[in-house]
Amino acid sequence: MTSQAPGGVVVRQEAFASTPADLLVLALDAEQTLRVELALESDQEGTELSADEEERTLWATGTLGNALQHATAVQILESDGTVEFAADGVSAQIHEVTRLVLLVDQTTDYARDPQKGWRGADPAHTARRHLAGAARTGHADLRSQHLTHLTERTSRVDLQGIDSSAEVLALPLDQRLERVAEGEEDPSLERLLFSYGRYLLLSSSREGGLPANLQGLWNDSNSPAWSSDYHSNINLQMAYWPAEISAIPETHEALIGWLIASRESLRRATRNAFGPVRGWTARTSQSPWGGNAWEWNTVASAWYATHVIEHWDHGRDEDFAREIAWPFVDEVCQFWEDRLIEGEEGTLLAPDGWSPEHGPREDGVMHDQQIVRELFEGAATLAEAVGADEIRRDELRAVAENIAGEKIGSWGQLQEWQEDRDDPADLHRHTSHLFSLFPGSHITPATPELQRAAKVSLLARCGLPPTDDGTDQPADSPVPEDFESHVSGDSRRSWTWPWRAALFARLGDGDAAHAMVRGLLRYSTLPNLWATHPPFQMDGNFGITAAIGEMLVHSHERTADGQVLVRLLPALPSAWAPAGSVSGLRARGGLEVSVSWQDGTVTDWSVEAATPGAVGSAVVVVDGQETPIEVAPAS
Incomplete structure (x- = not known):
C-alpha cells in the first residue's frame, strides 16, 4: 500500500501475517527520511510496558482476569536510521529512516488441551522464540515463505468467467460496491x-488452533458483539461450509480439534441439564474453554458431528475415520439414542427442540428432525467404512429410518413445526426447517414434492409468498428481476444471503442463487468486503464461498447402488453462462472436479481422485446426462 506521511513524503507499507513464522511482519519504505515513534498501549488492566534496548524490542505483558497470561512484542528487525530508546523505558524513536521492518508477535498461554487446564507455555517465552526464528530468516525469506505457504493453498481452486470492464476494475472497492448497490453488474x-x-478461512483457522469465530480472527474490541463467541445454531457451522468444497480441508481441523478438546466439559454440562444420558451436546454460545452459555441448542452436537462426517467423506482417510471420526460420531449418536422419544405410529421425535431463533420449544421441530436424521444416515455410512459391528450399523440405520420426516402444509410449504402454523408473510432471518435441502442431503431431485415445498417456504422468506388463490405459485415461476430487493427486513442479514444462495443452488435455480450473491454485495458488505450483520460478522464471507461452489458442483446425492453422484453446473446463473471455468473443487468420495462451459453448456470436464482414499468409481451428470466413470487412484 502506498500512502503519504506528514510533509507529503511518499511511503510504501506492507504487512503480512506469516503462518510459518507465526507472527506479523510490517515493512515501510519511504522516498525521503522520516522520524518514526514506536510505543505500545494496552486497555487491559495490569499490563506492564517495557523495552529491551539490546534486543531492540518493546514489550507489553500481563495477566487477564481469567488468569490467562498475554504478551505482545514489537522488534525492530531492519532499520537504516538511528534507533534511540526513550528514557521512559517503554518507547523508541527512529531517526532519518527510509527503510524499516518490524516483527510483531501477540500470544497468550492458552492451549487447546483441557488436561493441562487449557494452559501452555509462557507467552513471553513463546514470543521470544518466534522473534528469534524470524530474525534468523530475514525479511525477504519471511515474505517468500509466507507467499509460498499461502499460495499453495489458495491456488488449489481457480474460478474464471467473464470479466468486468477495465474501467470498473480500476475503481476502488467502495465505488464498485456502490455500483452494485445501484443495480450494476460486476x-x-x-x-x-x-x-x-x-x-x-485459511487465515483464521489453522491446524492446532482455535476455529474461526463470529469475527474470524479480526475482533477489534474488548467488548465485542456476542463476545466474539462460537454460535452453534448456524454461525460456526457456516464458517466451515467452504472447507471441503473449496479444497481447504485442513481448516476443518481447528473446529474438530476444538470440539474434541471441549467434549469432557460438554459431557458434564449435558448430564447436569439432561440427566444420566450418554454423550453430549451444547448451548448456543460456546467459549474456547469448553464453556456454554445462553439457550440450549440441543441439536448442536448432531450438527457438529455432520461436519466430522463431511470431512471424512471428502477425504476418505481411513486413519481419520477409524481413530477420530467414528468415536466422535458414535458418541453423539448415543446421546440422541438416549434422547429421542416415540411419536405417532412409532416414529421418533427429537424432544423439546427449537427452530433457531424462532418459535417455541417443542417436540419434533423440523430443524432437529432433519439434522438428527442426517447424523444417523451419515453415521451408518461411516460405521460401514470402518467395519463397525453389524449390529451397531443396523441400530444406526433403524434410527435414521424411524425419524419422523418432513410435512407439507396448507399453503404448499415445508412445515417448520409438527403443527401447520407457518405464516407465509414471515420474513424471519433463519431458514432452519430447510436444513435437509442444504447443508443436509435428504431433499434432492429424487424427492420432487419436498423440493417444491422447500422452494415455496424459501421464496416466502424472501418476500414472495404464494397467492391466496394458489393460481400463481412462485415455486413454478422464474424469480423476478432484481429479486434480491424483495428480501427485506429481518431477512437482510450477512449470513442469510449465503444460506439462501446455497438453498437455491440445491434447488437448481441458478438465477435465484445469483440474486442472493448480489444481495450480499448490495446490502450486507462493507467497503473492505467483510460481511456486516451489523456489526461485521465473518460467517457471511465464509458461507458465500460455499454457496458459489454449490452453484457449480453438487455431490451430496447417491445412485441407487450407493455411488457418489456428481452434478456439473447444477445451478449456473444466466449471468455466468456465456463462458467460464472452475478447477479444483472437491466432491464427496475424495474427488476433485474441474469443468469449463460456453453458453451454459459443458465444454470440458474432469473428475479425479484428490486423495489416496478416493472412491474408485462415480457417476457424473453432464448437461443432464449420467456418465459412469472409473476413478484412477491419486498419484
Missing part, C-alpha cells in the same frame, strides 16, 4: 468474493 467482484472467503 462479475469479477462476485468471483473475488468467492476467493476472499477462502482466504479469510
Whole structure:
C-alpha cells in the first residue's frame, strides 16, 4: 500500500501475517527520511510496558482476569536510521529512516488441551522464540515463505468467467460496491468474493488452533458483539461450509480439534441439564474453554458431528475415520439414542427442540428432525467404512429410518413445526426447517414434492409468498428481476444471503442463487468486503464461498447402488453462462472436479481422485446426462 506521511513524503507499507513464522511482519519504505515513534498501549488492566534496548524490542505483558497470561512484542528487525530508546523505558524513536521492518508477535498461554487446564507455555517465552526464528530468516525469506505457504493453498481452486470492464476494475472497492448497490453488474467482484472467503478461512483457522469465530480472527474490541463467541445454531457451522468444497480441508481441523478438546466439559454440562444420558451436546454460545452459555441448542452436537462426517467423506482417510471420526460420531449418536422419544405410529421425535431463533420449544421441530436424521444416515455410512459391528450399523440405520420426516402444509410449504402454523408473510432471518435441502442431503431431485415445498417456504422468506388463490405459485415461476430487493427486513442479514444462495443452488435455480450473491454485495458488505450483520460478522464471507461452489458442483446425492453422484453446473446463473471455468473443487468420495462451459453448456470436464482414499468409481451428470466413470487412484 502506498500512502503519504506528514510533509507529503511518499511511503510504501506492507504487512503480512506469516503462518510459518507465526507472527506479523510490517515493512515501510519511504522516498525521503522520516522520524518514526514506536510505543505500545494496552486497555487491559495490569499490563506492564517495557523495552529491551539490546534486543531492540518493546514489550507489553500481563495477566487477564481469567488468569490467562498475554504478551505482545514489537522488534525492530531492519532499520537504516538511528534507533534511540526513550528514557521512559517503554518507547523508541527512529531517526532519518527510509527503510524499516518490524516483527510483531501477540500470544497468550492458552492451549487447546483441557488436561493441562487449557494452559501452555509462557507467552513471553513463546514470543521470544518466534522473534528469534524470524530474525534468523530475514525479511525477504519471511515474505517468500509466507507467499509460498499461502499460495499453495489458495491456488488449489481457480474460478474464471467473464470479466468486468477495465474501467470498473480500476475503481476502488467502495465505488464498485456502490455500483452494485445501484443495480450494476460486476462479475469479477462476485468471483473475488468467492476467493476472499477462502482466504479469510485459511487465515483464521489453522491446524492446532482455535476455529474461526463470529469475527474470524479480526475482533477489534474488548467488548465485542456476542463476545466474539462460537454460535452453534448456524454461525460456526457456516464458517466451515467452504472447507471441503473449496479444497481447504485442513481448516476443518481447528473446529474438530476444538470440539474434541471441549467434549469432557460438554459431557458434564449435558448430564447436569439432561440427566444420566450418554454423550453430549451444547448451548448456543460456546467459549474456547469448553464453556456454554445462553439457550440450549440441543441439536448442536448432531450438527457438529455432520461436519466430522463431511470431512471424512471428502477425504476418505481411513486413519481419520477409524481413530477420530467414528468415536466422535458414535458418541453423539448415543446421546440422541438416549434422547429421542416415540411419536405417532412409532416414529421418533427429537424432544423439546427449537427452530433457531424462532418459535417455541417443542417436540419434533423440523430443524432437529432433519439434522438428527442426517447424523444417523451419515453415521451408518461411516460405521460401514470402518467395519463397525453389524449390529451397531443396523441400530444406526433403524434410527435414521424411524425419524419422523418432513410435512407439507396448507399453503404448499415445508412445515417448520409438527403443527401447520407457518405464516407465509414471515420474513424471519433463519431458514432452519430447510436444513435437509442444504447443508443436509435428504431433499434432492429424487424427492420432487419436498423440493417444491422447500422452494415455496424459501421464496416466502424472501418476500414472495404464494397467492391466496394458489393460481400463481412462485415455486413454478422464474424469480423476478432484481429479486434480491424483495428480501427485506429481518431477512437482510450477512449470513442469510449465503444460506439462501446455497438453498437455491440445491434447488437448481441458478438465477435465484445469483440474486442472493448480489444481495450480499448490495446490502450486507462493507467497503473492505467483510460481511456486516451489523456489526461485521465473518460467517457471511465464509458461507458465500460455499454457496458459489454449490452453484457449480453438487455431490451430496447417491445412485441407487450407493455411488457418489456428481452434478456439473447444477445451478449456473444466466449471468455466468456465456463462458467460464472452475478447477479444483472437491466432491464427496475424495474427488476433485474441474469443468469449463460456453453458453451454459459443458465444454470440458474432469473428475479425479484428490486423495489416496478416493472412491474408485462415480457417476457424473453432464448437461443432464449420467456418465459412469472409473476413478484412477491419486498419484
